[in-house]
Amino acid sequence: MQKILLTCCLTGSAILPAYAQTATPETPATKPAKPTTATVPAPAKAKEVLPEVTVSAERPTNRIDRQVYDVKSDISSTNGTAADALNNVPSVNVDPDGTVTLRGSTNVQIMVDGKPSAMLQGDNRGPALQAMAADDIESVEVINNPGAQFGNEAGGGPILNLVMRRNRKPGGMATVNGNAGTAGRYNSAVNGSYNEGPWGFQGSANVRHDGRNSTADVTRDTLDTGTGQFVHNSQTSVGRGLNDMAGLNGTVSYNLNQTDTLTGSASYNQRTNDQQSSDHYVNGATSLIPAADYVRSTSRTGDSNNFGWGARYDHKGDLPNETLKIDLRVSASENDNVNNYANAYATPGWIDTKANQRNHNDTRIVDFTGDYERPLWGGTAKTGYKIATNDNNVNTLYTDINPISGAATVNNGRTNAYELDETVYALYGTYQMRLNDRWGALAGLRAEYTDMDINQITGNVAAKNHYINYIPSAYATYKVSDNANLRFAYARRIRRPNANDLNPYVTYRDEFNVFSGNPNLKPTKTDSFEVGYETRIAGLETNLRGYYRKDTDSIVDYRYFVAPNVLLTTRANGEGSHSSGLEFTVSGKLTPSLTLNTSGNLARSQQSFYDDSGNLVTRTANSLSGRARLNYSYDAANQIQMALQMMGKTLSGQGYRSANHTFNMSWRHTVTPQLTLVANVTDLFNTNKMQTIIDSDTLRETSTRRFDGRVFYVGLSYRFGGTASSSEHREEGWGPRPGGPGGPGPGAGGPPPGA
Numbered sequence: 235m236q237k238i239l240l241t242c243c244l245t246g247s248a249i250l251p252a253y254a255q256t257a258t259p260e261t262p263a264t265k266p267a268k269p270t271t272a273t274v275p276a277p278a279k280a281k282e283v284l285p286e287v288t289v290s291a292e293r294p295t296n297r298i299d300r301q302v303y304d305v306k307s308d309i310s311s312t313n314g315t316a317a318d319a320l321n322n323v324p325s326v327n328v329d330p331d332g333t334v335t336l337r338g339s340t341n342v343q344i345m346v347d348g349k350p351s352a353m354l355q356g357d358n359r360g361p362a363l364q365a366m367a368a369d370d371i372e373s374v375e376v377i378n379n380p381g382a383q384f385g386n387e388a389g390g391g392p393i394l395n396l397v398m399r400r401n402r403k404p405g406g407m408a409t410v411n412g413n414a415g416t417a418g419r420y421n422s423a424v425n426g427s428y429n430e431g432p433w434g435f436q437g438s439a440n441v442r443h444d445g446r447n448s449t450a451d452v453t454r455d456t457l458d459t460g461t462g463q464f465v466h467n468s469q470t471s472v473g474r475g476l477n478d479m480a481g482l483n484g485t486v487s488y489n490l491n492q493t494d495t496l497t498g499s500a501s502y503n504q505r506t507n508d509q510q511s512s513d514h515y516v517n518g519a520t521s522l523i524p525a526a527d528y529v530r531s532t533s534r535t536g537d538s539n540n541f542g543w544g545a546r547y548d549h550k551g552d553l554p555n556e557t558l559k560i561d562l563r564v565s566a567s568e569n570d571n572v573n574n575y576a577n578a579y580a581t582p583g584w585i586d587t588k589a590n591q592r593n594h595n596d597t598r599i600v601d602f603t604g605d606y607e608r609p610l611w612g613g614t615a616k617t618g619y620k621i622a623t624n625d626n627n628v629n630t631l632y633t634d635i636n637p638i639s640g641a642a643t644v645n646n647g648r649t650n651a652y653e654l655d656e657t658v659y660a661l662y663g664t665y666q667m668r669l670n671d672r673w674g675a676l677a678g679l680r681a682e683y684t685d686m687d688i689n690q691i692t693g694n695v696a697a698k699n700h701y702i703n704y705i706p707s708a709y710a711t712y713k714v715s716d717n718a719n720l721r722f723a724y725a726r727r728i729r730r731p732n733a734n735d736l737n738p739y740v741t742y743r744d745e746f747n748v749f750s751g752n753p754n755l756k757p758t759k760t761d762s763f764e765v766g767y768e769t770r771i772a773g774l775e776t777n778l779r780g781y782y783r784k785d786t787d788s789i790v791d792y793r794y795f796v797a798p799n800v801l802l803t804t805r806a807n808g809e810g811s812h813s814s815g816l817e818f819t820v821s822g823k824l825t826p827s828l829t830l831n832t833s834g835n836l837a838r839s840q841q842s843f844y845d846d847s848g849n850l851v852t853r854t855a856n857s858l859s860g861r862a863r864l865n866y867s868y869d870a871a872n873q874i875q876m877a878l879q880m881m882g883k884t885l886s887g888q889g890y891r892s893a894n895h896t897f898n899m900s901w902r903h904t905v906t907p908q909l910t911l912v913a914n915v916t917d918l919f920n921t922n923k924m925q926t927i928i929d930s931d932t933l934r935e936t937s938t939r940r941f942d943g944r945v946f947y948v949g950l951s952y953r954f955g956g957t958a959s960s961s962e963h964r965e966e967g968w969g970p971r972p973g974g975p976g977g978p979g980p981g982a983g984g985p986p987p988g989a
Contacts, residue, residue, distance in 0.1 A: 298666070298676050298709050299723065300377040300395075301777070305368065309865070309875045309900035310914040312951045313413035313421055315442075316366035318916075320394065323374050324819050324833030325859065327881045329924055332360015334394070336376070337781070337815065338837050338857060338884045341391035341729055341758075343380075348395055350385070350622075352567040352597040353503060353540035355732070362540065362567075365479040365505045367423050367440045369411070372399045378781065379725035379762050381707040382662040382678025383605070385620055386728045391760065398483075400436065404429050406955050413912075413949025417942070419444045419476065426954075432489035438482065445476040450939040454746070456795060457932040460521025464934070468516045469746060475509030475534075495548040500541075507536030507571050515746070528579040536571025536593075556608040563601040570594050588635040590642065591742070597733075598625045613667025620660040626733035628652040632742060648742040651691035654733040659683045664707075672713040680705040684730065688753060692739055697753060703728050714767075721766040721779075729758040731789060735805045740796075748796065750804045758807075759786040774822035774830075784812040790843050793888055793933065801933070808843035809850065811885075827867040834860035841885050849931070855890055857882025875900040889928035889935075896922045896943060908953045917943030 305311065305319040317328040327335045336342045344354045344363075353362040375395040377384070384393060408426030415421075425438035450471040455464040483501035490496060511532045519525040542565035549558040575589040605618035632648035635641070664678030681704055688697040705726050712720040737751035766779040792806040815837030823829050837859070842852045859882040865875045880895040900914035922943040928935040 298674065298711055298721070299379065299381050299707075300375045302397075303374050303376065305371055305374050308368070309873060309902045309912060310898070310947075311368045311371075312411045312423075312910075312912050313415075313914065313947045313949050314368040315364050315444075316368055316371060316396065317360075317363040319368040319371050320363070320374065321879060322861075322863070322877070323376060323394075324861070325817055325835045326374075326376070326394065327859065327879070328360075328363065329881075332363050334359070334363070335881075335884065336392050336394065337378070337817065337835055338813065338839060338859065338882065339391065339783075341760075343391060343393045345393060345395045347398055349544075349561070349563045349601055349603075350565075350599055351540075351542060351563075352565040352599045353542075355567070355597055355599075361477075361505060361507070361538065362503065364444070365442060365477075365481065365503060367421075367438070367442075367481070369409075369423055370398055370425065370438050370440075370483070371396050373397045379707065379709075379723040379764055380727060381676070381709070381725060382664050382680035382705060383616065383618060384680075385622065385658065385660055386682060386703070386705070386730060391727060391729055399425070399438075400427075408954045409951060410954075411949055411951035413947050415444070415947040416945055417476070419945065419947070421947075421949075434487040435485070437484035440479075440481050442479040443476055444479070446941040446943070446945075447475070448473045448939055448941045450937065452746070452935065452937045454801075455934040456801075458520045465518040465520050467518055467746070470514045471511060473509055473511040477506045477508065479503070479505040493550040497546040497548070498544070499546075500543040503538075503540040505538050507534065507538060507569075509534045524581075526579070526581050526584065528577050528581065528584070531576045531578070533574045534571055536569070538567070538569045540565070540567045542566070551608065553608050555614065557606070559603075559605045561601075561603050561605075564599070565601075566596065566598045568594075568596040586637050588637050589645070590633045590635060591648070592629075592631045594627075594629040596627050599623070610665070611667070613665055615663070615665050617663045618661075620658065620662075622658045622660075624656040624658075626654045626656075628733065628737060630741065647740070649692065650737075650739040650741060652733070652737045652739060653687075653689040653691065654736060655687045655689075656730075657685045674711045676709040678707045680707075682728075688736060690738060690753075695738075701757075703757075717770040719766075719768045721764075721768065723762075723764040723766075725762055727760045727762070729760065729789065731755040731757070731805065735789065740802070746801060748800060748802050750802060752805045755789060755805055756787045756807050758788050760784070761786075772822075774820055777817075777819045779817045780815070781817065782812070782814040784810070786810055788841065790841060791886060791888065792843070793928070793930075795932065806843065808841060811839065811841040813837060813839035829865040829867075830863070831865075832860070832862040834858065835882070837882065839885050843888070851888075853885055853890070855883050855885050857884065857893065871904040873902045875902075886926065888930050888933075889926055892925040892927065894921070894923055894925070910951045911948070912951065913946070913948040915944065915946045917945070920944045 303323050305322055308314070308319065308322045310318065317332060320326050320328050320334065325337045333340060334342050334344065343350075344359065345351070346354070353359075375393070375397060377393040377395065380393050406426065406428035408424065410424045412422040413420060421440065421442040421444065423438065423440035425436075427434070427436035429435070448471075450469070452469040454467045454469075456467065457463075458465050481501070481503035483499070485497060485499040487495060487497040509532075511534070513530045513532070515526065515528055515530065517526045542563065544561065544563040546562070547560045551557065571593050573591040573593075575591070577587045579586055600623045602621045603618060605616065607614060607616040609615075628650065630648070630650040632645045633642040634645050636643075660680060660682045662678060662680040664676060666674070666676040668674050681702065683700070683702045685700045686698065688699070690696070705728065707725040708723070710722040714720055731751075735751050735755055736753050738753050740748050740750045742748055760783060762781065762783040764779055764781040766777060769776045787807040788811045789805050790808040790811075791803055793801055793803050796802045815835055817833070817835045819833040821829075821831040835858070838854070838856050840852060840854045842850065859880055861877065861879040863875065863877040865873060867873050877898045878895065879898070880893065882893050884891045896917045897919055898914065898916045899918055900912065903911040905911055920943050922941055924939045926937045
């Protein structure tokens with residue numbers, strides 16, 4: 235199916251001159267394309283409150299509580315997705331299914347401009363990241379130890395904040411790009427902005443026809459309790475189908491006067507969810523059921539619609555760096571799909587069957603926050619509130635179809651209606667100051683009250699839960715020299731179970747697998763510690779970080795058999811887990827024409843849980859993950875980029891996921907100052923696969939999925955108006971120059987996270 239999208243959208247942020255030119259704790263200047271040692275002192279009144287910061291124009295800088303990475307430096311950003319952009323961030327991995335891990339953990343929050351979004355929660359996250367255009371992203375903030383100003387919705391773990399592009403220069407500009415890929419893939423995008431007087435507008439629109447075909451092989455040996463012997467089963471799967479995606483967003487900003495700004499924004503994203511698949515099952519005979527050999531064909535059609543809108547008020551007070559921000563965000567995600575199944579049996583005497591499954595899931599989030607910041611006692615105090623609602627509805631209708639008459643009968647065992655409504659009230663306070671010329675510190679405390687209403691409509695069971703959490707955080711920086719910093723961090727977080735985790739109803743996935751949530755799950759409490767050393771030596775920026783994370787009541791996958799060949803996966807609170815490791819990044823120019831970006835994470839993780847026999851089991855894994863990217867400027871008009879990515883072994887409840895790696899290449903050719911040609915290939919050697927291994931007392935399983943990883947794209951990008959874009963005059967690199975004690979403000983390009 236091909237769709238045409240006609241849009242007229244405007245977005246942007248017309249910012250007061252004081253906002254655009256003065257580095258404050260919330261709106262810093264950003265790092266220039268070429269490093270410089272020049273600094274600009276803060277205004278006289280603010281000097282005793284804030285440290286000096288590096289003069290910046292294009293590149294974001296680190297902050298005391300986060301690292302900021304300029305993903306625009308990736309050559310393929312003009313035709314890539316948000317998932318591709320995240321795959322260029324150190325210690326972040328996005329697999330072909332869209333599962334995001336940070337330092338090997340899947341407990342990751344993803345925010346947009348510091349706010350939660352419905353389209354990036356639950357099972358919707360992966361497809362949404364693969365539909366979002368990378369060219370709309372200014373930078374990615376990695377917040378491994380989120381402070382008191384951050385909420386614990388959508389997972390409560392480390393945060394990846396997508397800072398969307400903002401053009402604050404007077405005048406207008408626009409960029410248009412179009413790209414074509416193998417197997418009929420294509421994408422196109424347009425984004426532009428216009429700023430004049432008190433008004434600012436910015437907007438973007440994109441279309442994409444893309445996806446990944448896949449094959450899978452599963453071998454499973456299950457314990458037959460009747461005979462005490464293991465029975466062999468196998469599954470071979472093939473999936474085909476490319477999806478259509480379209481999106482647009484717009485923002486308008488108006489400066490009421492020199493101190494007050496109003497901003498409104500809206501976004502919409504739509505995608506299809508169509509696929510054809512075939513699964514061949516061969517089940518061995520047990521003491522209770524005979525052997526079976528059959529093929530299950532699935533035809534899936536569906537649509538996903540995501541939308542959001544927001545309004546914001548910014549006020550600059552009379553005191554230096556005094557600000558008040560009131561922000562309202564509303565977002566929703568609606569997902570509908572229909573699966574038609576047909577089972578064709580090769581086993582003599584078995585009758586072919588048909589079935590239909592309709593799914594409707596929607597999530598709605600209202601996020602209302604306020605933040606007030608002012609100088610106090612030689613430092614900076616900040617306080618804020620959050621009122622947020624997160625409503626989830628899940629409806630599944632499964633019908634068995636008579637293959638002869640076509641009559642449909644509702645299968646009550648596979649039909650489900652479920653609701654979860656969650657409301658969070660939060661208050662927080664932080665205080666940041668310079669202790670002396672070398673030391674800077676930031677401390678905070680957050681209080682959250684959570685109220686949950688669970689309604690299992692199908693089972694006519696309702697439940698309530700509520701609790702309060704106190705969440706502290708602390709950070710410090712020490713200026714070793716002009717080119718080196720030490721950073722220290724501690725944060726406590728909680729991970730609330732999501733709607734799917736809590737739903738007790740058994741959801742059918744395929745002939746082998748069913749899933750059920752656990753309404754008795756408790757939130758996971760995480761204490762994380764980190765120390766980092768940042769340097770700049772001979773043009774190379776280096777970061778070395780040691781970390782330790784301990785989880786209490788960690789939520790893990792728990793599997794057991796509910797029938798001889800049917801495996802139920804659910805969630806359970808494990809006895810606890812912890813992980814530790816060393817992470818490093820090195821970036822900079824090796825020669826005038828060769829730039830290196832490399833990162834690695836050497837980690838050790840341990841999980842303790844009760845297995846399917848009731849025994850307490852402890853699993854440990856050591857893994858090395860990393861990536862290396864070389865960018866070579868052949869001449870002024872040509873750049874070649876090579877990138878190797880490797881994901882190490884990760885634990886997953888009763889099993890683990892094996893390591894994998896990919897190799898990508900890109901080429902950029904500047905035809906004219908306005909026109910560029912970009913060609914790239916992902917997974918050049920077609921090595922990307924997902925392999926999961928489970929080895930327990932009753933189950934031995936190896937599942938391997940492979941994707942059409944090798945995909946070629948070639949496209950053109952043209953810029954109208956404005957000055958040369960950062961993408962054409964940027965220095966390739968991830969790591970920004972270390973900031974001074976206390977840390978500079980957040981990366982440019984978007985509002986900071988609120989309460």
